[in-house]
Structures are given as C-alpha cells and as structure tokens.
Amino acid sequence: LLLLLLWLFVARMDLRQLDPELRRYLRVTRLPEVYEALLAGLAIMQPINPCKWIAEKLFYLQEVGISQIDWDSFIDEEMKPKESPFAIKGVTGLFGGDMGQFGKDIDAPSPEMISRAYQHYNRKSFRRHFDSWLQFHLYRRRRLVEKRRILAKADGHFFQTKVGQIFGTWLEWTRFRKGRQAMAYQILQRVLHVSVVRVMFKAWHGVSLEARKTREYFERELRRLERGDNVTEDEVLSKSTGEARDDLSLVSESLRQQILRHLSLADMSRAACVCRAWKAHTQSSELLHKLDFGQVRQHLTPLVAKKFLAQSGPMLGHLSLAGCRDLPLEVFQCIGACRNLQDVNLSECASLTDDAVGQIVQGCPLLIYVNLSFTGISDNSLRLVAKHAENVRFLSLASCQQLSDRGLQFLAQGQGVHKLELLDLSEGVQFSSDAIVHLASKCHKIKHLMFNDMYNMQSACLMEVASHCPSVEHYELFGCSSLTDDSFRAISNRSLRVLKLDKNDIITDAAFGHLGRRCPELHQLCVADCVRVTDQALKAIGQLRYIRVLNLADCVRLSDAGARASPRRRSPSRCASSTSPTPSASPTTE
Ligand SMILES: *[C@@H]1O[C@H](CO)[C@@H](O)[C@H](O)[C@H]1NC(C)=O
Ligand SMILES: *[C@@H]1O[C@H](CO)[C@@H](O)[C@H](O)[C@H]1NC(C)=O
Ligand SMILES: *[C@@H]1O[C@H](CO)[C@@H](O)[C@H](O)[C@H]1NC(C)=O
Numbered sequence: 001l002l003l004l005l006l007w008l009f010v011a012r013m014d015l016r017q018l019d020p021e022l023r024r025y026l027r028v029t030r031l032p033e034v035y036e037a038l039l040a041g042l043a044i045m046q047p048i049n050p051c052k053w054i055a056e057k058l059f060y061l062q063e064v065g066i067s068q069i070d071w072d073s074f075i076d077e078e079m080k081p082k083e084s085p086f087a088i089k090g091v092t093g094l095f096g097g098d099m100g101q102f103g104k105d106i107d108a109p110s111p112e113m114i115s116r117a118y119q120h121y122n123r124k125s126f127r128r129h130f131d132s133w134l135q136f137h138l139y140r141r142r143r144l145v146e147k148r149r150i151l152a153k154a155d156g157h158f159f160q161t162k163v164g165q166i167f168g169t170w171l172e173w174t175r176f177r178k179g180r181q182a183m184a185y186q187i188l189q190r191v192l193h194v195s196v197v198r199v200m201f202k203a204w205h206g207v208s209l210e211a212r213k214t215r216e217y218f219e220r221e222l223r224r225l226e227r228g229d230n231v232t233e234d235e236v237l238s239k240s241t242g243e244a245r246d247d248l249s250l251v252s253e254s255l256r257q258q259i260l261r262h263l264s265l266a267d268m269s270r271a272a273c274v275c276r277a278w279k280a281h282t283q284s285s286e287l288l289h290k291l292d293f294g295q296v297r298q299h300l301t302p303l304v305a306k307k308f309l310a311q312s313g314p315m316l317g318h319l320s321l322a323g324c325r326d327l328p329l330e331v332f333q334c335i336g337a338c339r340n341l342q343d344v345n346l347s348e349c350a351s352l353t354d355d356a357v358g359q360i361v362q363g364c365p366l367l368i369y370v371n372l373s374f375t376g377i378s379d380n381s382l383r384l385v386a387k388h389a390e391n392v393r394f395l396s397l398a399s400c401q402q403l404s405d406r407g408l409q410f411l412a413q414g415q416g417v418h419k420l421e422l423l424d425l426s427e428g429v430q431f432s433s434d435a436i437v438h439l440a441s442k443c444h445k446i447k448h449l450m451f452n453d454m455y456n457m458q459s460a461c462l463m464e465v466a467s468h469c470p471s472v473e474h475y476e477l478f479g480c481s482s483l484t485d486d487s488f489r490a491i492s493n494r495s496l497r498v499l500k501l502d503k504n505d506i507i508t509d510a511a512f513g514h515l516g517r518r519c520p521e522l523h524q525l526c527v528a529d530c531v532r533v534t535d536q537a538l539k540a541i542g543q544l545r546y547i548r549v550l551n552l553a554d555c556v557r558l559s560d561a562g563a564r565a566s567p568r569r570r571s572p573s574r575c576a577s578s579t580s581p582t583p584s585a586s587p588t589t590e
C-alpha cells in the first residue's frame, strides 16, 4: 500500500519535467518497469506478507537480471490476466514516449485506438463529405430549377417575340391585301358601271331607233291617209309615176325645209296644191313650228285657221294673229290646245275677248311673249294672265283702252310679275300714277319700259318708276310731253342704252348734261321735235362714246356750227344718223 502510495506520488509528478540526467538513469535501470511488475504482482497475487514477497522477488530479479522483466513477470501462470491492470499507459507511460529504446514505444497508439481513431475520423470525414455532397446536390438542384425557370421564361419571351413578329407581318400582309381588294373593288365597280351604262345606252339607243321608225311609219301612214290614197311612200317617189322628180323633192330634207321656211302661209298653201309630194313637204313638223297668220289675214277664214292649228298642235311654238280682226272664239280655243306655245301675237285682234285670253293662257303654260296691244280686253284678262301665265317675260298692253288701274293691280299681284322684262303701256292715259308705280315696284328685272303717247305722264311718276327699276335699258317715251329735266336725271343710269322721246317742249340742255355724264353705255338716242334743245346739248351728247343712232329731227335751235363744234365727231360709217321727216329742218348729226 505504501508502495502504491509512493507510485501515486510518483505518478502525480510530471516525469517529463524531470532532470534529463535522472530520466536517463530511470531508463537505463528500468526502474519504472520493475515497479510496474511489482505493483501488478502485488495487485493480483495479494501476498499476506508483502514485504517478504517483495524481497523474494527482488532477490529473484538479482539472480535473473533486469533485462527479462515484464509487467507480468511476478504473477503466477494461472493468475496472469490478459491486460495490465494499469490501463494503457501504465507506469511506463509516466516517463513519456522516448523510452522506446529499451522496449516498445509506449506512446504509439494501439490498434484499437487506431481503429477507433480511424473510425472516428472516417465517420467525421464521411459526415463532412456527405454534408458537402448534400450541399452540392441541393445547390445543383436549385441551379437546375433556376435554369428551368429561366429557360421557361426565355421560351415564353421567344414565343411572344416570334408571335409579335408574325402578327406584324400578317397585319402588313392583311393591309396590303385589303388595299388590293379595295382597288380591285373600285375597278370592278367602274367596269360594272361602264358596262351597265353601255348596256343601258345600247338599250336606249335601240328603243329610240324603234321609236323613230314607228313615228316615221305613222307619219307616212297619216300623210297617205290624208291624201286619201293607198299608195306607199315608195310608190310616190317611184319613177313610174313621174312624181317627186322635181328639184325640190330631190334635195335633202333639211335643205328643203330651209327653203320652205321663207314662204308665207299663203305661198305655202299654194305650194301644197302642186302635187302630193309637195303637200307632204309643206306639212313637216319643223315648218308647223311657226305660224304667221298676220301675213295672210285678208284670206284667213276661221276654218283654215282651225285646221292649221289642229295640224300643228303641240308642235306650234310661235303664233301671230296680228291684225286678224274677226276670228271667233273657237279659233282661240284651238290655240289653247297648243300646249307648247311660247310666243303669241294677238295685237289688233278686234274680236279678242276675256274668255279667249283665258282659254289661251290656261292652255299654254309656257307662254313667254304675249302681245295684246290694240285689243278690247278688260281687267279680267289681266287677272287671268297674272294667274296662269307665270312665265311671261314680254307683255305688250299698248292701246288697250278698256284696261284700268284694277288691271294693273291684278298684274302686280301675279306670281310671275318679277320675271317681267318688257312692259308696253303705250297710250295708257287712263292709268293713274299710283297704279303704274305700284306695278313698277314689283318688276325688279324689267329692262324695257314703253310709255309712248302718255301725255299725262308726270315727272314724279317716272322718277319713282326709275327708282324701283334701276336696270332698265330701254325707255320709250314718245309723246310724253310733260316730262322735265329732273325725270331725265332719274332715268340716267349706267344701264341705260336706248332712250326715245319726242315732242317735248320742257326739257332743256340740262337733261342732256345728265345723260352725257351718267349714261356711258347709251347707244341709241332719239330726241325729235324738242324745241328747247340747243347746241349746248350736242356738246353733252359728244361725250357719249358708243352712240350709234341719234335722232334730233325737228330740234330747230340746233345749228350747223354747233354740230361741227361737237367735241367728238363720229365717222359717218359708224353713226347711222336718222334723217328728219322734214328736210327743211335737218340740223342733225352727220
Ligand atoms: C288599201 O290597201 C289595203 C291593203 O294594203 C286594202 O285592204 C284596202 O282595200 C285599200 N284601200 C283602198 C281604198 O284602196
Ligand atoms: C306682233 O305683231 C306686230 C304687228 O304685226 C308686230 O309689229 C310685232 O313685231 C309682232 N311680234 C312678234 C313677236 O312677232
Ligand atoms: C305688239 O304689237 C304691236 C302692233 O300691234 C307692235 O307695235 C309692238 O311692237 C308689239 N309689241 C312687241 C313687244 O313686240
């Protein structure tokens, strides 16, 4: 036990820090092994007398020598344990690892330790490697997932870009196709239009040709029936009969009509008596367009007039019955049936009544020219004219003694009064100034005004008329003897072209001053028999540059000197001067 304590004491001290001298001593003498062997023997054999046992053993050692010592050298064979009771290091371990030179290296690890360490190391390394591998694996997996995600995104982007490109191309193409289609549509439409028009035109052409043929056929038939025979046109013109071989029949239709147009109705009737062919010639529609009974009024009977009118019918455009004094109402009724009549001259038709006028204006809505001068019509006629003849532009009411102010009022209320361009109220002395002015105020477009022989026409009235009708170009004031210089001032305007008056003792040279200054367009001036006109007037007239007709007959104060001194002398060829009816007083222009 003491030894054990001693060993413990020794064990507790760090042998490695011992003096090297001592350590060498311990190594050479192998004392630690001796102690270990003793201790191991004591511990296992447990002798009753340890001191005696130790002494025995030390004697034995002295005999044997120290080199044969081992840790179990003092233990009996049957009690020898497998391992030293002093664990791995044992007593020898106390002296460090550098004792190998006298035994095996006590510091070297045992196989168990190595295997343990190896196992430990192996486990650790395995774990580390496994961890790294796991990390790496996870990392790769993450990389893979990320890569897939990016790839999917790229795919989507690529797809979208591609789709966008394709869509753009497609859009362009569609637009192009659309444009082409629109163009083609237009072309097709144009072609269709043209072909439709062509077809329509062809059809129309065919129809009109057909219509012409039909008309010609019926005209031919009509003529034949009128002649009362059964021969055809060809037979009429055939050589066998000898008819229609004259010069007139052989010239062309239009030329023949031009020739026949110069004949009066009487001559035409005579020509119609020559032969059947000539009769047919005189009855062409072109020749029936214009009928002038005025030239044949002595021979005209109601029956003939009616026959001509019925023949012309709708073809009649111009009709003159001037001077046909005793025509009955039936004739005027026949005129009413000519619905395309434009001009009708009824002047001096003494038998003309209001009824007759009514028949004519109701039947002929296209009337433009109506001459009712020198007839016995009353206000009622004017009412009918104003009501029905809305297109009348030229209206002559000269010398209609039965008319009164009421008639002019009717006229002023008419629908077409503003279209009136010519109004002839000559010799209408019965009309009051107010009625004339009222009518004139409605006629804005009037260009020709005729107030001949209205000796009672006052200056004030004419001035008012002139203020309402500024565009009058033509004034006829023959015999208006009470007009003054002022009224000439009023009618002097740029538009004035023709001015005619005579037998006026009031106007002076001042009137010509107005004309000279304000009527540059005046080209016809007739101032006959005005006694107060002097050479001064000639000077004023000299300013009128366009004057072509100048009548100063019977203006007795004019002198040769004045005529010669007139500032602008016209060449005789350009100025058609009017000669005075009395050769004695002819101081007129060249
Ligand atoms: C006219 O001719 C037709 C046939 O062309 C005939 O039937 C008729 O009898 C003739 N009339 C006269 C009056 O000759
Ligand atoms: C109407 O007859 C008269 C008298 O014959 C004539 O002066 C006048 O010029 C004729 N008018 C037309 C438009 O023919
Ligand atoms: C109307 O007839 C008369 C003759 O009766 C003629 O003097 C006058 O000039 C004619 N009117 C027109 C506007 O032609």
Ligand SMILES: *[C@@H]1O[C@H](CO)[C@@H](O)[C@H](O)[C@H]1NC(C)=O
Pocket: 470, 471, 490, 492, 493, 494, 495
């Ligand atoms: C001349 O006529 C015009 C219309 O054409 C009118 O405005 C003007 O007042 C007239 N002048 C005179 C002096 O009457």
